[in-house]
Amino acid sequence: MxxxxxxxxxxxxxxxxxxxxxxxxxxxxxxxxxxxxLKATAELMDEFIREQWAGRLIRGWTDEWWEWPITLGDRLGSIALGAANGQVVIADSTTVLFYKLARAAVDARPHRRKILIDQDNFPTDRYVLEGIAAERGLELVWITTDPVAGIEPAQVADVIDDDVALVSFSHVAYRSGWLADVAAINEIAHAAGALTLWDLSHSVGAVPIELDEWGVDLAVGCTYKYLNGGPGSPAFAYVRDDLLAELRQPIQGWIGHRASFEMGPGYEPAKGARGLLSGTPPILAMVPLHANLDMLESAGxxxxxxxxxxxxxxxxxxxxxxxxxxxxxxxxxxxxxxxxxxxxxxxxxxxxxxxxxxxxxxxxxxxxxxxxxxxxxxxxxxxxxxxxxxxxxxxxxxxxx
The missing domain is CATH 3.90.1150.10 (Aspartate Aminotransferase, domain 1)
Known part of the structure; x- marks a missing residue:
């Protein structure tokens, strides 16, 4: 031994x-x-509360907080996701972001009636897609996977057709730890005209990810596992650059408006990744990510x-x-x-x-x-x-x- x-x-x-x-x-x-x-997290939290929050109060929004969902998203994309700037935001929980992206995806394929998912995917993903299928009158196509392994490209190829709007799996299976072949599955899905949505919660920060290179359409993930963001820390969402103008997320809040502080009638989404936001960003809960991204960037x-x-x-x-x-x-x-x-x-x-x-x-x-x-x-x-x-x-x- x-x-x-x-x-x-x-x-x-x-x-x-x-x-x-x-x-x-x-x-x-x-x-x-x-x-x-991290030790640095404790120091940053104390500094933020005493100096930025207490010292700057409402002025902190115009100093930098307003941009944190985007700037932190860009940094996470560069260090851990293989994503160019302008495609990642930090906001909400994984469940909420998964719902936003899944709903936007099926709405963007209005004449397609199916969603592919495996039976052993993480419960949140299954439950959210069940709800969307009920809302939209769609059919869930369940793929049974080997419980010691996970989703295989051949299994997707066997069931996909031109009626599939969305294909959604986890990059790393939460039970077995199976690492899916994202690029191969994306290729199969795209050949059929479907969009892909990947859950990166059990891979980000531990496994190299190349969202741009793999041709991923949409992705979500949490930050409290290998990213050490703390209990309930905010999640992240990725939308491929060329899809940002096409997709419209369903939770229309003031932060995602093109001019948030005009507070006028009617919703007009902000351009780019900012349009994925809804409510006030969880600024305090984002503070630990600064420390961990420093560490992860240093380690590689x-x-x-x-x-x-x-x-x-x-x-x-x-x-x-x-x-x-x-x-x-x-x-x-x-x-x-x-x-x-x-x-x-x-x-x-x-x-x-x-x-x-x-x-x-x-x-x-x-x-x-x-x-x-x-x-x-x-x-x-x-x-x-x-x-x-x-x-x-x-x-x-x-x-x-």
Whole structure:
């Protein structure tokens, strides 16, 4: 078995762990659900409240806050999304932005009656599309995927036709960690005249993304996982440049108006990505993104991905050595090219194990019916920390048996 201290000694990103606030947690293995806070985040929040909010008050809007949804969106696009300026905004929650883009997409294909989605996609995405289908009298075409893998291009090709308006999947599957072939699926969808909407929530900040290069039409994602934006931090939306003038999002609010402060009659959308906005931007909740984008830009997404692959490979090595003999199954791709940042382990009874792990300071998470997700965050998790957490899973399972 590989020595975790040797892996840590050889880790070029090891020093980044010192940028996170220390806690008494023994092993944090849920970075794919909620990232740790940075020391710089605490400093920025204090500075913002004391100086910008208290000091500038309403003047802060004209200083810079008004532009944050766009300027932060551009920066996120450049550092983590492979998106040129003017296509990304920070606003709302993932659910709200997903609704906006999905509704805009099907409205832009008014004579098409179908939406493609897989049955194991994240619940929000499925629920929102169910609601839109009911609103618009559309048909959802459900694709059944391998629960240990995820959506394959061939599965899309088998069911798509010229009546499909929208194709929507997750870049990284929330259960298995399957990394979809975005470019190939986009090509299939576009050949049929459909638009694509990708959920990047489980990939952004851990996996390199090239939205422009892959020909993605629309994308959304959260910022509280690998981007460490904090609980409920605002989401982001991407609309390909040439679609911005064509699509019209359905939640018409004053911030998305072409002249917000005229407050006149009738809605006229702002040009470009600003037209994706609705209500007052969550400025305070955007502050942590400044710190994390600085860190991510410094580390480089390519190096982050390499560390992520090494961490997930080590998790699989430990699982094979310690847990598979105890009846645990691996429910994630073995191929690192098809695996995102987390690994899922399966065994009936894992739900009862979770509380005992948490009591001892080891924090993975659980997904029904019997999946324990191991999600080490590349910039905050050491190999020793991963080893420690997995060893407690082994010890508790051994006692149970």
């Amino acid at each position: 590989t020595d975790p201290t040797a892996l840590d000694a050889a880790d070029p990103l090891a020093a980044y762990r010192d940028q996170f606030l220390a806690t008494d947690v023994v092993s944090y293995l849920d970075g794919n659900s909620l990232g740790r806070p 997404i390519a190096a982050v991905r390499q560390k992520s692959q090494r961490l997930s490979a080590y998790a699989l090595e430990l699982a094979d050595e310690w847990l598979v003999p105890l009846g645990v199954a691996i429910a994630s791709p073995r191929d690192p090219a098809r695996r995102g940042g987390h690994v899922t382990l399966q065994k009936p009874g894992f739900d009862t194990l979770l509380e005992r792990l948490w009591e001892r300071g080891v924090l993975p998470d659980y997904r029904r019916p019997d999946g324990l997700r191991i999600g080490p965050a590349p910039l905050s998790t050491s190999f020793t920390e991963l080893h420690t957490g997995m060893s407690l899973v082994r010890d508790l399972l051994s006692r149970a048996d």
